[in-house]
Amino acid sequence: MRSWLILLLLVVSFIAKGQQQDSTFTKKAVKSTQYEFLFSYYQQGGNHSAITGGTGTEELKVFINKLNVTHAIDSFNTILIEAGVDMISSASTDKIDFRLSSASAEDNRFWIAAGYQRGSKDKRQLFGLRPSLSMESDYFSWGLNGWWTKRNDLNNWRYGVNMQVFADDLRWGRLNAEYKRPVTVVYPVELRDSVWFDIYMRYTANIDFDIQHDINRRMSIGFFPGIIFQSGLLSTPFHRFYFAGATKAVVENLPQQRVKIPLGIQLNTFIGARMVLQLYYRYYWDNYGINGHTINLETPIKIIPQLTIVPFARLYSQKGAKYFFPNKTANTTEAYFTSDYDLSRFTSFKYGAGIRFSSVRETFFRQISLRYAHYSRSDGLYFNQLSSYFNMIGK
């Protein structure tokens, strides 16, 4: 009996069909699209406007609107699109023409960038290229950004190079209904009987390096050296400058070549199971004589996995440019001169906090965050900024 049963099982095993391979099955790459919306309100005050020779209001309000779309075509190819509009209301810009509520009091900045990124087959390298355009009433800028990143097989070393070039045309007129073309560099209204500069282009090229290493399971470090070259019209043509004892202004004049070298280092580490310490230091040097030191501290704290609060503080100290002179203090023998307090000697402090809510499930919504910062400078300039960020995914 047992032998008949075994024989029956053997026969059944030969004629029974197992799982058939579906010959119509094909591998499909999962496409995904990520949408990021960024809105920010920036409000500034101060009393050292460079437009009026280092004195006068610096009140400024900007509404910043930005959209980023990242579309993964497949596992290797990604398309990047970014666009934005900044709506600017400036009390000091009004002083270019000394007309209250003139067209110069309000301006808009438009910009767009479209890029392509490709990953290598081993998924350890990324290459990308991203051209961009930016436009405001008094400039038009072309830009090109290229990057390469690589990680090792354990993903505990990561390297990268990022290069950018910009060509800025500082002529006004493209957004003017009467001209609709570049016409002229904008000088202060009382100084337009002279041609102060025979050039109108500014060129910028920079290269940044990125070296990151995971020190242990909870700590990583990054080094960010870079170098920036600028040439062309580096003065702002509507900035006034007054020599000592002068009643009539001249246009500020800065050297037409500038080299900048920033060196940054960042340390990120988990403190306990819920708090991250992000400590960043940067040293800066340029040939205008500016030396700057930045210390930035952010401490994201996870209240629950979805909710994080992010208090932060930043301290910055700058030795001013050798061409900076306060209002009516420079001798007429100076070849280069500016009263732009952004290039002066000062210390600044920024503090604030953010809150971030992230979805832990694969849903349409990924993240919402809100962030507030207050910044104050030792010369009296300050700003408040409130920013919101939304991140959503679609397929």
Added chain:
Amino acid sequence: MHIRFNKSIYFSVITLVLGVFAMSCQTVKPYQRSYLNDSAMKMGLTKGAGIESYAQMIREGASGAGGKNGGGCGCN
């Protein structure tokens, strides 16, 4: 008030960094990356901080090293 960053501060920062490195180095295996893969451990600026960096770049003479590097705007 202007804060001076003198040689003792440079030396302290460099010593701190090297000390952290020397005492803490470990090889991290892929299955040990739960903390490192957290979004809060990502280097560089978050989107909101990036927008502030743009304003700072214009309002301060220094730029670069993780922030916007200049060009693409009407500012010097």
